Amino acid sequence: MKNLNLCSGPQSEGGKNMGLRRDSLKACPREKKSMTLQKLFDLDSPRNGASKLARSSNGSPRKECQDSENEEIFSLIPHCSVFYTFNNPQESPSQQDLKRLKLIQLLSIIKCSKTAFNREVLSSVFSMLSANLFRPLPPSKTSLICILPDDDELVATPSAAWSHLQIVFDIFHRLLLKTDPKELREYIDHSFLVNLLSLFRSEDPKERESLKNVCHQIYSKFTFYRSFMRKAMNDVFLHYIFEADQHHCGIGDLLEIWGSIINGFTVPLKQEHKLFLTRVLIPLHKPKGMQAYHRQLAYCVSQFVHKDAALGGTVVRGMLRYWPVTNCQKEVLLIGELEDVVENIDPEHYRTIALPLCTQITKCLNSWNSQVAERGLYVWNNEQFVKMASQAMEDVLPVVVRGMEKNLKYHWSNSVKQLTQNVKEMLQGLEPSLYIRCLSRLALEESAAQHREMTRKEMWERVEMAAATRNQCVHQLRCICVSSYD
Structure with a gap:
């Protein structure tokens, strides 16, 4: 109370x-x-005691863990930096296996690490990457890689060092994924990128695939290097095009990278990109090894035409300029590519390209190679191609009629003759009166040609008769002279 x-x-x-x-x-x-209870619990907690113990020291647990990771990386780098050719009998297989084990340990540390690496670690790791990647490539064993299309049996020649290089590429890729590009700029410089692109000459398809993935990653993240990378890849293309007897296994892989780059171009296209089409992509149709990378090349060209249909005329004229003379496989590929370009070309350019394009297709359907002839005839089944030709039918049809009549009379293949007859009936139904006029004109030209041939033969007969008469007179004079001397 x-x-x-x-x-x-x-x-x-x-x-x-x-x-x-x-x-x-x-x-x-x-x-x-x-x-009070919470305070007592905190005081009695062993975790709190550990944190106090850690705070009493100079560093934190995370700092100690990072230091231990760095020390382990420094201990692994010397073993991983030794490069083995796998061709030298003096190299120890046990040492090679040891290096592979160390590389796996290093990859595991980089995968599991949740903190950024300091400059000393990055410098050591990139020195190890350079020592493994930038090595002299062996000379090419066969030229089939650069001539024939992609064929696993012919192209797949894995490198003996791939067991190590595969892990090295994985380490490189992990670093690119988890490190800020600005921190890597000191190590991935222009020289590094040029050396990286030079590795596309490797005959190992697995190595080229890994290189392609790494270059994709660098181009997407290192925006400040994009212009330089495009220029460096262009230098590789131009060296391949204009240097004699040059073999390069990675042109298709580089074109795949360019395909994704072109796909990201904004419209309207810059003049720099249009120059790349005219000065690099179109001349890439010229080398004899075009079959090996034609699929990637055609994709890049089609991307340009999709983004700017007005470039279709430039593409067609450029391809006709580099048309092969004796390579039937290239002709078949180029006919198919031209057909795809015509489907996406600006209709305003139909009239300007109709005559040169149909002239080249007519030469193809007259080819003695049945595959080229059939491919040239199949083009007329394309509605867009027929629409393009109809824009200049007065100029195109006489050329086509002459080629088809030649096929029907002289070609050795019955299948080619049958296809020619089908195309002839289609064109007759499309332009009946014009087709009749073309046949009449062709008949007059053939009659005039026959008359010229007969005149030429008569002239040569007169020359031969005159020469024979002269020779006979000379022989008689010689006989008279000899008899008088006797």
């Missing part, structure tokens, strides 16, 4: 203060108890 009176009744200043303090304690007894 006394306590209640002290809290509720009027008191002196000191008693009043005491009453307030007791009232406050009664108002929150649970809160004080809970805070």
Whole structure:
């Protein structure tokens, strides 16, 4: 009761203060108890003790873990930096296996690490990458890789060092994924990129595939290197096009990278990109090894035409300029590519390219190679191609009629003759009156040609008769001279 009176009744200043303090304690007894218990739990917790112990030292647990990772990486780098050719009998297989084990350990550390590496670690790792990747490539064993199309049996020649290089590429790729490009700029410079692109000459398809993935990653993340990478790849293409007897296994892989680059171009296209089409992509139709990378090349060209249909005329004229003379396989590929280009070309350019394009197709359907002739005839089944030709039918049809009539009379293949007859009937139904005029004109030209041939033969007969008469007279004179001398 006394306590209640002290809290509720009027008191002196000191008693009043005491009453307030007791009232406050009664108002929150649970809160004080809970805070006290929590404090006791925290004090008795072993985790708290460990954190105190860590704080009492100079570093944190994360710092100690990172230091141990760095020390382990530094211990692995010397073993991983030794390069083995796998061709030298003095190389120890056990040492090669040891290096592979160390590379796997290094890859595991980089995968599991959740912190960024410092400059010393990155410098050591990139020195190891350069020592493994930038090595002299062996000379080409066969030229079939550069002449024939992609064929696993002919192209697949895995490198003996791939068991190591595969892990090296994985390490490189992991670093690109988890490290800020600005931090790697010191190590991935222009010289590094040029050396990286030079590795596309490797005959190992697995290595080229890994290179392609790494270059894709660098181009997408290192935006400040995009212009330089495009220029460096262009230098590789131009060296391959214009240097004699040059073999390069990675042109198709580089074109795959360019395909994704072109796909990201904005419209309207920059003049720099249009120059790449005219100065690099179109001349790439010229080398004799075009079959090996034609699929990727055709995709790049079609991407340009899709983005700017007005470039179709430039593409067609450029391909006709580099048309092969004796390579039938290239002719078949180029006919198919031209057919695809025509389907996406700007109709305003139909009339300008109709005559040169149909003239070349007519030469193809007159080819003695049945595959080329049949492919040239199949083009007329394409509705877009026929629509293009119809824009200049007055100029195109006489050339085509002459080629088809030649096929029907002289070609050795019955299948080619049958296809020619089908195309002839289609064109006759399309332009009957014009077709008749073309046949009449062709008959007159053939008659005039026959007349010229007969005149030429008669002239040569007269020359031969005159020469024979002269020879006879000379012989008689010689006989007279000899008889008089006797």
